[in-house]
Amino acid sequence: MSGTSAEACRPITVNGQSRPLPSPATITAVLEQAGLADRPVAVELDGEVIPRGRFAECRLVGGERIEIVTFVGGG
Amino acid sequence: MNVEPSAVAEPLLPQEADTPLVVGGVTLTSRLIVGTGKYSTYAEMARCLAASGTDCVTVAVRRERLVNAAGENILDHLDPQRYTLLPNTAGCFSADDAVRVAKLGRELLRDLGSTAADWVKLEVLGDTRTLLPDPVGTLEATERLVADGFRVLVYTSDDPVIARRLKDLGAASVMPAGSPIGSGQGILNANAIRICLEYLKDGDPEYPVIVDAGVGTASDVAEAMELGVDGVLLNTAIAQARDPLRMAVAMRDACSAGRNAFLAGRIPRRRYATASSPDEGRVN
Numbered sequence: 001m002s003g004t005s006a007e008a009c010r011p012i013t014v015n016g017q018s019r020p021l022p023s024p025a026t027i028t029a030v031l032e033q034a035g036l037a038d039r040p041v042a043v044e045l046d047g048e049v050i051p052r053g054r055f056a057e058c059r060l061v062g063g064e065r066i067e068i069v070t071f072v073g074g075g
Numbered sequence: 076m077n078v079e080p081s082a083v084a085e086p087l088l089p090q091e092a093d094t095p096l097v098v099g100g101v102t103l104t105s106r107l108i109v110g111t112g113k114y115s116t117y118a119e120m121a122r123c124l125a126a127s128g129t130d131c132v133t134v135a136v137r138r139e140r141l142v143n144a145a146g147e148n149i150l151d152h153l154d155p156q157r158y159t160l161l162p163n164t165a166g167c168f169s170a171d172d173a174v175r176v177a178k179l180g181r182e183l184l185r186d187l188g189s190t191a192a193d194w195v196k197l198e199v200l201g202d203t204r205t206l207l208p209d210p211v212g213t214l215e216a217t218e219r220l221v222a223d224g225f226r227v228l229v230y231t232s233d234d235p236v237i238a239r240r241l242k243d244l245g246a247a248s249v250m251p252a253g254s255p256i257g258s259g260q261g262i263l264n265a266n267a268i269r270i271c272l273e274y275l276k277d278g279d280p281e282y283p284v285i286v287d288a289g290v291g292t293a294s295d296v297a298e299a300m301e302l303g304v305d306g307v308l309l310n311t312a313i314a315q316a317r318d319p320l321r322m323a324v325a326m327r328d329a330c331s332a333g334r335n336a337f338l339a340g341r342i343p344r345r346r347y348a349t350a351s352s353p354d355e356g357r358v359n
Binding site for chain 1 (some may be wrong): 099111112114120133134135136137141146147149150158162163165175178179180182183185186187212233256257288308309310313314336
């Protein structure tokens with residue numbers, strides 16, 4: 001396996017769970033796979049909050065840690 | 076018996092003489108801030124929020140479900156036009172975690188087009204059993220969030236010295252706990268709350284001080300408001316009441332009653348009786 005293909009196979013971690021790198025490798029694709037594309041969510045990529053406007057352009061290479069959060073009831 | 080009609084036709088409306096609560100540049104019509112947790116359904120939550128009269132509600136930030144994520148979202152039941160959403164950092168036990176969650180909450184609000192996206196209710200907790208704040212972490216997180224442009228409403232203990240330091244760091248509101256979160260013990264140390272008020276409002280009477288946590292029933296809200304705090308934040312006392320909707324009404328009324336009583340000014344406590352009826356003209 002070449003270095004490039006091994007890189008392409010590296011999974012990502014979404015909300016603590018391992019997920020295969022989607023194709024195209026974008027945050028938009030990650031959200032679509034989870035059925036969250038049109039939902040009120042905020043996304044953090046390796047500790048940095050990513051505005052919705054950058055979801056499509058943010059390229060993932062594998063190994064990233066992504067957090068997808070929303071509002072829930074709380075006091 | 077004839078009653079002069081004008082005596083009843085124009086009742087005094089003391090609330091008209093009150094100024095609205097302004098926190099971090101946001102004007103609220105209600106002095107109750109109500110949490111959205113622990114309701115049995117979102118529909119019940121929505122009814123209770125409406126009945127409470129609140130126009131500001133707290134929400135928590137949590138991981139979205141990755142399976143069956145298309146289910147209900149709390150935002151399907153909360154109109155951001157009607158309620159100012161105040162994200163909390165509940166469940167954070169370090170300044171780092173709280174700052175991280177605050178930023179995610181801000182992004183969620185921005186995405187909703189909120190005009191108060193930089194609002195946050197900061198909680199940095201010290202202990203899972205008491206849920207009391209970690210004062211050191213709370214001070215650190217307040218400083219970092221203020222520097223990042225947040226308007227920070229800070230959950231803290233009733234310690235007046237910490238309260239003053241939080242205000243000095245730029246907190247938009249200091250929010251001392253009446254008693255531990257969800258404990259329903261009411262205001263355990265009214266004297267400490269009074270000193271907090273004195274310190275925080277010294278030379279700055281409009282500075283908003285909000286009792287956050289510990290309310291068990293309506294009289295606790297009235298007591299807090301009578302002490303002179305600007306508002307009360309509560310959740311469990313409504314959500315876990317036997318009849319949450321009725322308790323929401325009670326909280327609304329208690330908040331109004333306590334505020335009016337504070338503005339009206341209570342009479343001094345006296346050891347002995349003073350007759351309300353005149354001594355003069357007694358029949359004997």
